[in-house]
Amino acid sequence: MEIKSKKLVTLDEYIIQSQNKFPGATGELSQLLRDIGLAAKIISREVNKAGITNILGVHGSTNVHGESVKRLDIFADQQLISALDRSLITCMVISEENDGIVRLNSEGGKYIVYLDPLDGSSNIDVNVSVGSIFSIYMRQPRYDQNLVEEDSLQPGSRQVAAGYVLYGSSTILAYTTGLGVSCFTLDPSIGEFVLSNSGFKIPEKGTIYSINEGSYNSWSQGLKKYIKYCQEDDPETGRPYTARYIGSMVADIHRTLVKGGIFIYPSSSRYPNGKLRLMYECNPLSFIMEQAGGTAIDGKNRIMDIRPEAIHQRVPIYIGSPENVKMARSFLEKYEEETVG
Numbered sequence: 515m516e517i518k519s520k521k522l523v524t525l526d527e528y529i530i531q532s533q534n535k536f537p538g539a540t541g542e543l544s545q546l547l548r549d550i551g552l553a554a555k556i557i558s559r560e561v562n563k564a565g566i567t568n569i570l571g572v573h574g575s576t577n578v579h580g581e582s583v584k585r586l587d588i589f590a591d592q593q594l595i596s597a598l599d600r601s602l603i604t605c606m607v608i609s610e611e612n613d614g615i616v617r618l619n620s621e622g623g624k625y626i627v628y629l630d631p632l633d634g635s636s637n638i639d640v641n642v643s644v645g646s647i648f649s650i651y652m653r654q655p656r657y658d659q660n661l662v663e664e665d666s667l668q669p670g671s672r673q674v675a676a677g678y679v680l681y682g683s684s685t686i687l688a689y690t691t692g693l694g695v696s697c698f699t700l701d702p703s704i705g706e707f708v709l710s711n712s713g714f715k716i717p718e719k720g721t722i723y724s725i726n727e728g729s730y731n732s733w734s735q736g737l738k739k740y741i742k743y744c745q746e747d748d749p750e751t752g753r754p755y756t757a758r759y760i761g762s763m764v765a766d767i768h769r770t771l772v773k774g775g776i777f778i779y780p781s782s783s784r785y786p787n788g789k790l791r792l793m794y795e796c797n798p799l800s801f802i803m804e805q806a807g808g809t810a811i812d813g814k815n816r817i818m819d820i821r822p823e824a825i826h827q828r829v830p831i832y833i834g835s836p837e838n839v840k841m842a843r844s845f846l847e848k849y850e851e852e853t854v855g
């Protein structure tokens with residue numbers, strides 16, 4: 515009997531095939547994505563054996579947001595930065611774990627990379643999925659080639675690529691260069707990310723809502739009414755929406771992409787501008803979401819159109835299936851008008 519096995523396409527092969535479609539491409543962005551893929555494998559290996567290697571627990575420092583840093587946060591940060599530094603393509607990195615801009619050895623490098631090296635750190639010690647997020651920009655062409663702040667503060671619409679790695683029951687890497695979303699699964703037996711889905715699309719509408727309901731009392735009237743709407747019977751299914759909240763944004767967004775629905779991190783009295791960071795959480799995941807056919811807004815406006823003012827700035831986010839986000843927005847608008855009027 516003839517056994518036909520499906521041809522596996524690895525991340526590296528896929529990146530090279532995609533690059534070959536653009537004869538003028540220098541191959542630098544492809545190299546950068548492969549560097550991130552390599553760092554992701556090392557982080558994945560460490561996450562998987564975290565319980566036996568003494569890498570769990572706190573590092574003892576706090577980051578720029580005043581959050582307690584975990585050892586795995588630092589490990590992931592170092593792996594990603596050194597992978598990016600090796601190939602001399604990236605001039606600077608901005609990471610959740612570093613207060614300022616990290617300048618790399620290649621001052622003339624074309625690319626600027628934003629990183630959330632380990633997303634969902636509060637879940638590390640309890641064996642719940644965590645992730646890494648990356649967002650890639652090009653520096654502006656100019657004669658003096660000086661690195662200036664404006665290079666690091668470009669709106670999300672200028673991202674040239676973005677993606678995430680989810681260290682879950684399997685390790686998944688998803689990325690976009692603006693031509694759709696491609697997903698890969700790490701096959702531990704061969705140590706390679708293997709293509710599992712290209713042209714990934716989110717359902718137009720879903721019946722899952724995802725929000726930390728602990729801060730209910732400080733939500734806006736419109737948000738309270740929208741969540742109440744989600745808890746009532748949906749006219750199409752005859753049932754209320756399902757609530758799901760993991761507490762690692764990458765994992766919550768990955769589920770939203772696969773199943774549809776909405777993920778919300780709103781402003782509240784504790785976090786007047788929301789908790790999540792524009793440049794290394796919201797912009798890259800919004801780019802992925804839009805490329806998969808979804809929507810991402812701050813309550814009113816498109817996340818990727820926000821003009822950033824600071825590298826660690828926060829923003830509220832409503833992200834997911836287009837119909838769900840549209841409905842949430844209409845509730846926010848309606849009740850804002852009533853409050854104002």
Ligand SMILES: O=P(O)(O)OC[C@H]1O[C@](O)(COP(=O)(O)O)[C@@H](O)[C@@H]1O
Binds near residue numbers: 610633636761789
């Ligand atoms: O515990 P909360 O307030 O619901 O916040 C959860 C959110 O915070 C984050 O953990 C922040 O990410 P970091 O772990 O990278 O700081 C998101 O992943 C998640 O969506």
Ligand SMILES: [Mg+2]
Binds near residue numbers: 630632634795
């Ligand atoms: Mg995070």
Ligand SMILES: [Mg+2]
Binds near residue numbers: 610630632635
């Ligand atoms: Mg983090």
